[in-house]
Amino acid sequence: MCGIAGIVRADAAALVAEPQLRRMAAALRHRGPDGWGMARAAGAGLVSTRLAIFDLPGGWQPMRGERGTLLVYNGEVYNHLELRGRLVGPFATTSDTEVVHRLLEHDGLAALDRLNGQFAFAWWEPAQRRLTLVRDRFGVRPLHWAALPDGGIAFASEAKALFASGEAAAAPDLAGIDEVFTTWGARAPRTAFAGVAQLPPGGLLVWEDGEVVARRTWWAPDYETDGAAPAAEELSELLADAVRLRLRADVPVGTYLSGGLDSSLITALAQQASDHELRTFSVAFHDARYDERAFQQQVAAALGTRHHVVEIGPHEIADGFRAVVAHAETPLIRTAPVPLYLLAQATRAHGITVVATGEGADELFWGYDLFKETALRELHTREPARAEALLDELYPYLDVPAERRGPAWKRFFFEAGAPVDPLFSHQPRIAATGIVRAFYRPELAQALDGINGEDPLARLRAELPLAFARWSPLERAAYLELTTLLAPNLLSSQGDRVAMAHGVEGRFPFLDHRVFAHAAALPPERKLAPGLREKAELRALAERLLPRAVVERPKQPYRAPAVTPFFGAHAPAWVEERLEARALDEVGLFEPARVEGLLRRCRTGKASGFREGMALVGILSTQVWHECFCGTGAADRWPVERAEPRVRLEAAEGITSQ
Amino acid sequence: MGETEVGTLRAELRAYIEEAFLYLHPDVELHDADEFLELGVIDSLGFVELVEEVQTRYGIAVDALEITEENFGSLDALVAFVERRRPS
Numbered sequence: 112m113c114g115i116a117g118i119v120r121a122d123a124a125a126l127v128a129e130p131q132l133r134r135m136a137a138a139l140r141h142r143g144p145d146g147w148g149m150a151r152a153a154g155a156g157l158v159s160t161r162l163a164i165f166d167l168p169g170g171w172q173p174m175r176g177e178r179g180t181l182l183v184y185n186g187e188v189y190n191h192l193e194l195r196g197r198l199v200g201p202f203a204t205t206s207d208t209e210v211v212h213r214l215l216e217h218d219g220l221a222a223l224d225r226l227n228g229q230f231a232f233a234w235w236e237p238a239q240r241r242l243t244l245v246r247d248r249f250g251v252r253p254l255h256w257a258a259l260p261d262g263g264i265a266f267a268s269e270a271k272a273l274f275a276s277g278e279a280a281a282a283p284d285l286a287g288i289d290e291v292f293t294t295w296g297a298r299a300p301r302t303a304f305a306g307v308a309q310l311p312p313g314g315l316l317v318w319e320d321g322e323v324v325a326r327r328t329w330w331a332p333d334y335e336t337d338g339a340a341p342a343a344e345e346l347s348e349l350l351a352d353a354v355r356l357r358l359r360a361d362v363p364v365g366t367y368l369s370g371g372l373d374s375s376l377i378t379a380l381a382q383q384a385s386d387h388e389l390r391t392f393s394v395a396f397h398d399a400r401y402d403e404r405a406f407q408q409q410v411a412a413a414l415g416t417r418h419h420v421v422e423i424g425p426h427e428i429a430d431g432f433r434a435v436v437a438h439a440e441t442p443l444i445r446t447a448p449v450p451l452y453l454l455a456q457a458t459r460a461h462g463i464t465v466v467a468t469g470e471g472a473d474e475l476f477w478g479y480d481l482f483k484e485t486a487l488r489e490l491h492t493r494e495p496a497r498a499e500a501l502l503d504e505l506y507p508y509l510d511v512p513a514e515r516r517g518p519a520w521k522r523f524f525f526e527a528g529a530p531v532d533p534l535f536s537h538q539p540r541i542a543a544t545g546i547v548r549a550f551y552r553p554e555l556a557q558a559l560d561g562i563n564g565e566d567p568l569a570r571l572r573a574e575l576p577l578a579f580a581r582w583s584p585l586e587r588a589a590y591l592e593l594t595t596l597l598a599p600n601l602l603s604s605q606g607d608r609v610a611m612a613h614g615v616e617g618r619f620p621f622l623d624h625r626v627f628a629h630a631a632a633l634p635p636e637r638k639l640a641p642g643l644r645e646k647a648e649l650r651a652l653a654e655r656l657l658p659r660a661v662v663e664r665p666k667q668p669y670r671a672p673a674v675t676p677f678f679g680a681h682a683p684a685w686v687e688e689r690l691e692a693r694a695l696d697e698v699g700l701f702e703p704a705r706v707e708g709l710l711r712r713c714r715t716g717k718a719s720g721f722r723e724g725m726a727l728v729g730i731l732s733t734q735v736w737h738e739c740f741c742g743t744g745a746a747d748r749w750p751v752e753r754a755e756p757r758v759r760l761e762a763a764e765g766i767t768s769q
Numbered sequence: 770m771g772e773t774e775v776g777t778l779r780a781e782l783r784a785y786i787e788e789a790f791l792y793l794h795p796d797v798e799l800h801d802a803d804e805f806l807e808l809g810v811i812d813s814l815g816f817v818e819l820v821e822e823v824q825t826r827y828g829i830a831v832d833a834l835e836i837t838e839e840n841f842g843s844l845d846a847l848v849a850f851v852e853r854r855r856p857s
Contacts, residue, residue, distance in 0.1 A: 518833035519820035523813050543814055549793045708792020717788070722814060 113172065114139025114611075115183040115254075116272040117157035117233055119242050121262030121321035127156030130751055131276045136160055137752040138275035139268055141438075142185070144614045148172050148758030150181050152237050154263075159183045161757075162614050164360045164465060165191075170206030171758045179237060181760065182212045185268050186230030186252045187618070189356035194225060220245075220315065223329050227356065227623060231310070233266055237762075240320040242266075248330040249471070249622045250299070250312030250598035253607055257307050262321040269608075270307045270440050274740065275749035279306055281740040285558055286565040288700070291442050292547040292729055293567040294537070296599025303441040303736070312598045330624070332593055334586040335578055336632040346629055347652050353623035354380040357467050364618075365390035365463040367454065368418070369669060370406030372646060372653055372662065373469025373478070377620055379656040381467055382414045391416040392458045392466065394450040397424045401670055406661055413658045421457045423450045428676035429683050433735050438612040439604035440740070442733040444547065444725045446671045452609035459613040470606060471621035474592045475630035476646040477585060477638040478666055484524065485536040485588045486639060491525045498525070501643060533572055533579060536588030537595070541568070546722040547729040550701045550709070571595065585635060673724030677731065678713050689734040698737045701730050779848050785822060786844065790815055801844045816841060823847070827855040 116135040118127045129151070136147045136158045143160025150157045150173035159172035164187065174182045188194070191207035198213050207228075214222035215234055220243070229251035234243045244266055246254045256266040257279040265278040273279040284305040287297040297303050299311035310316060313330035316323060358364050358381060366378045368391040382389045391411050395404040404420065411418035431449045439448060458466060473479045484502075491498035499521055528538030551559075559565070571591075579587060602619075610617045620626065630638070633648060640647035645666055653662045677686045688694060690710060692703035709726055712718035718727065739745065779801070786805075791797060794810050805811040811819060819841060824831050829851065840850040 517821060517824060518831060519817040519836050522833065522836055523817050526813065542812070545812070546814075702795075704795040705793050708795075711792070712788070720818065 113162055113183075113185045114142030114160040114268040114272070115158070115172075115185045115231065115233055116265075116267035116276070117155065117183060117235075117242075118259075118265045118276060118278060119156075119235070119240075119263050119318065120154040120259070123154040123240060123320075125154050125261075127151055127154070129156075131278070132156045132158045133752040134275040134277070134749050135267060135272040136756075137750045138272040140752065141614060142268060142611045146171070146757040147752060147754065148756045148760075150175070150183075150235075150758070150760035152181065152235065152760075152762040154240065155181075155235055155237070155242070157181055157183045157233065157235060159185075159758075162464060162611075162616060164362055164616065165208075166204045166206040167361055169204035170208060172208060173758060173760055174208055174212055175760055176212045176216045178216045180212070180216055181235040181237070182208065182215070182232060184208045184211060184230060184232040185254075186228060186232070186247065187359075187616070188226045188228035188230060189359055189623075190225075190227040192359070220329065223315075227625070229619065229622070231268065242318040244310055244316045244318075245329070246310040246312060246314050248313045248624050248627075249593070249602065249619075251602050251607065251617075251619060251622065253603060254310045255302065255307055256310070256316065258323070264318045264323070269438075270302060270304055271437075271740070271749075273307060274746065279304075280746065282306070283700070283737065283741060285555065286562050286567070288442055288733065289548070289559055289565075290567040291444065293541060293544060294571065294595040294599075295444055295540075295544065296595065296603065297441060298571070298595060298599050304740070312594075331576065332590055332627065332631070333578065334582045334590070334631050336628075339632070340634050340637075341629050341632050343651075346626075346648055349623070349626055349629055350376070350620060350652070351380050351384065353620035353626055354467065355384045356623070357618040357620050358384055360465050362464055363387060363390070363462070364465045364467060365392055365458060365461075366416075367391075367466050367468040367617075368393045368407050368410060368416075369469065370403035370410065370661070371469065371664075371667060371669075372649060372657075373472035373621065375406075375410045375469075375657050375661050376472075376649060376653050377467050377469050378410060378416065379414055379653075380620070382416060389414070389416045390461065390463055391418045392454055392461075392463070393418065393420050394454050395420045395422050396450075396671070397422065398672060401672065403667060406664065409658050410661055419457060419461055421450065421454050423453070423671065425676065425679075425681055427453060428671060429681075429686065432676075432732070433685070433739070434612070435604075435609060436732050436735045437739045438608040440608070440736070441604060442729055442736050443604055444544065444729045444732075446673050446676065446728055447669060448605040448609050450671050451605055452612055455610040455613040455615040458615050464614060465616045465618060466610070467618045467620060469621065470601065470617070470619045471597070471626075472646065472649060473666075474589055474597050475621055475627055476633075476649050477589065478646045478649075479592065480666070480668065481536060481540065481592065482585055482588055482639055483643045483645065484539065485584055486643065488525060488527070488535070489530050489584050492530060495525070504643070530584060533575055533587065534568060534591065535584065537591050543722055544725060546726050550705045550726060550730055552700065552702045555700050583635065585639065586631075673721075673728050674713050674718050677727065686731065689731060689738065694734060697742075698734055700733060700737075706730055775848065775852060778851060779844065781826075782847050782851070783844055785826075786810075786819075789818065789822070799844065801848075804838065804843050806838065806842065819847075823851060827851050829854045829856075 139160045145163045147160045157173045188207045191210040229247045231252035231254035282305045287301045287303045290297045300308040313328045317325040393407040396402040637648045695703045
């Protein structure tokens, strides 16, 4: 796991300056704290910062291949041993990077289909002056790029390295920010920054001698299968194999254990496959409404893991918030990434740099309440009384106790869109999130109206795949969850960014593409079973491996407090400072009078609902994000990497290892 | 219910509407007969919060069929509804 970055120029004679590359490396040092490397060729410069996981003494990057091409690579291909066995040696390293590089040099992009893993890489072919950028299927690893005025291109794992290079300037992209406040994240190629794009999950981009010649996806989710339902035993074997592959590392691997079904199942399978004492890491909250420690302890005790807990009290969310925004590089609408940032910090402090987690199971096996809601709302069009009775059993998005969920709530749900709408499943969430946009200044709202064709929902509808219309309502919901929530938010702000902030790599067995194919081929009732029992297939597997209480507990959404951490005697002074009228005027996105109204409710404890929590976190994170990247002096704060590179490749020279 | 009580009720409900919803619409001057939907000051989820508030604050069990603009659509409507339905 690493950070990668680079610049290629349209002019082949133009040199990429070493200080630029050193600043890019410094901006990505947290992703690769073990050392860095650089390569400079005619009109091109590449850097890598490395978190050493495979082949600790070797495996440094940039790597030069047999045919003279250069590779910088972030991530892991877990089936590299199997792939290596089919290639002709000798190999200079035992790393997966070299296997991927060899495959690329021999088979080109056709090799991608054989890679099982989570990766983003940049491949430079000097003879053709061709740069190829590739991102993994689900978008686990990030990859950003910016077109340069001279026709060149700059790329980096995180946008901050583009800014550090001086090739791109940080400025808000209004439409990108509007997407965050519509579907919870800016969807590729959009980002929150103007002029900075990100590769879509399963996407690739080819730049050749001064222009982008190809932008396409090499993999996309598909729910149309050949019709045969997978055998019952298949999931057990597949998931065990996905976990086994993801325990591969030359360093110890741990797991994140939330206490829910998915991470508990991964932990159980990891414990079975692990040759050392498994470490588990959990977030616990002082506030009982968010806390799952009882279940975490049950699983850890039943499986015999060495368990570690990070306690989240009243101070931690606010204390970690600004750092999380800086790592996420986007406005947020929830504080949930902060505990995971602190969890990664603790994991690293215990000497663990790789963790397997349960991420992805809810999207593949229909675990979220959103799937039940969609089923109920669809049922309501045919059998309203039955649907309304069933809704009482659901936990809704609004943070209100069960006894206060009344008839108005039902009405909102059942009137939030019609099944013919492609975005039917997500309309309640979109409606709830819309509160943040109500705080826009009138001029921002007008500017967004004037950005032709950039309405977030219109863009989403326009970019749905052709097959979408043929999928069932729940398959559509799953596709929208993968593309609007998982990649832009959960795997990013709440995943890669907060873990890599501390040089910790998350691994996601459920996001093995074979597991996805299996889940997609399952009949609906083996995912959302009759009686709205979620993740039926997983539950059946878990019954053999986990305590009954954990298997039978209903899904609890992972959440963290939104308003209380930022107000009261313990609140840090920067919160009110960032939200005062002068600071809001500087950023120019939110209306001070409206924000002041929200603050009055927050200070007096009246803003207790989910929506106002989203509004506060959205506004506050935007203010923090702007100060961090676009504020006065932000562009001058990027340091230069002073350490000597472990690899330095110069055109027409050999590798110099130090 | 006496006139004073109705006046208190009206003041309470107005204070709640202003505090919970009107801060997002600083330019709107709400009159008692103004319709919330027409003015755009309360959206569909806002109505959920409004109905919940009425239930909790006044101990009224609101029936689904009662969630209408006639009962919740304006300050006048709200006052009349609460006056009629709250336990005496």
